[in-house]
Amino acid sequence: MIRSLGSVLFASLLTPAALASDPPVTPSAVVAQAPASAWRVIAADDLLVMTIGGGKRVVxxxxxxxxxxxxxxxxxxxKAHWWDGTSINRVQDNYVVQWGDVTEKKPLPPGLSPTSPADYVRSIANVRLAVTPLPHADPYAPATGFVDGWPVAMDGDGAWLPHCYGFVGVGRNTSPDAGTGAExxxxxxxAPRQLDRNIAVVGRVIEGMAHLTSLPRGSGDLGFYTADEKTVPILSVRLASDMAEKMRPRYEVMDVGSASFAEYLRLRANRKDDFYDRPAxxxxxxNAPVPIRPISVKPAP
Structure with missing residues (x-):
């Protein structure tokens, strides 16, 4: 039965009555053994491919x-290739890596939509998606769960993406400025969850995170690179849908309504195997990231 966001506060996670006769005992084993029906392809228009200095790719x-x-x-x-020639300008330890136009003077392409703090939260009344609730207390929201492959935090009126590790947000100035998306x-x-609903969260890094976390930390205030430090060049940023077919990255995300995800989630909370003696x-x-995996594409004969 499909649950609406409005009813999730009263829902509980249902573990499937039966999976395999000999179920896996670790979350990674569940992911490895999940059937093809438990996965959903990520649209090419939803994949942003950033190439930074050294030809390193971040998706x-x-x-x-x-x-x-x-x-x-x-x-x-x-689409306007606006980020080409910009740079990574800030690396603050245990916090964020930030990129954009260091001069803050590069003209933006025409036709960008105005934004406001109202964009940080989606109204439950306007969203009708299935919810897999997470039945554990959260210090930052009355309820949490998973919607369409994403972790979400919720209250009685709205739903929003959290500031988890690897998630991508939009830099802004003092409110009511909400940022354009350029920074x-x-x-x-x-996870700095105190930022939830204070900044727009727009996605997550699914490839190349190590290229960002391994960058030298900035010595300036808030981790910004100083004039004596070398910023990291951004060579290009493209939507996968605008790339040649053979160059496109392809990924799929686990269906959060599947039996495989329910078992994965159960084991994330109650792991007991050869290594874990005491379930949490x-x-x-x-700490329950939705599994994502690359799709291998066989070359044409």
Whole structure:
């Protein structure tokens, strides 16, 4: 039965009555053995491919359902090749890596949508998606769960994406400025959930995270690179849908309504195997990442 976001506060996670006769005992084993029916292809228009200095590739999955105006702007910026020649300007330890135009003077392409703090949260009344609730207390939201492959935090009125490790947000100035999408950052430390609903979260890094976390930390205030430090060049940013077929990255995400995800989630909270002696009895939203895997494409004969 499909649950609406409005009813999730009263729902509980149902573990399937039966999976395999000899079920896997670790979350990774569940992921490895999940059938093809438990996976959903990520649309090429939702994949942002960033190439930084040294030819290193970072792939970001965008979340248009939770940040439609910001994501629309990001797609427009990518189509205009706006980020080409910009740079990574900030690396703050245990916090964020941030990139964009260091001069803050580069003209933006025409037609970007105006944004506001109202874009940080999607109204439950306007969203009708199936929810897999997470039945464990969260210090930052009355309820949490998973919607369309994304972890979400919720209250009685709205739903929003959390600031988990690897998630991508939109840099902004003092409110009511909400940023255009031209200045982006990703979380590289413990999840700063206090930022939830204060900044637009628009996606997550699904490939190349190590290229960002291994960058030298900036010595300036808040981890910004100083004039004596070398910024990291951004060579290009493209939507996968605008790339040649043979160059496109392809990924799929686990269906959060599948039996495989329910078992994966149960084991994340109650792991007991050869290594774990004492199950935790719970898991927080950012420590149950939805599995994502690359799709291998066989070359044409």
């Amino acid at each position: 970001i999955q965008l979340a248009p359902a939770f940040g439609p105006r910001h994501v629309g702007n990001i797609r427009a910026l990518a 982006l950052y990703t979380v590289i430390g413990q 009895g719970g898991v927080d939203l950012c």
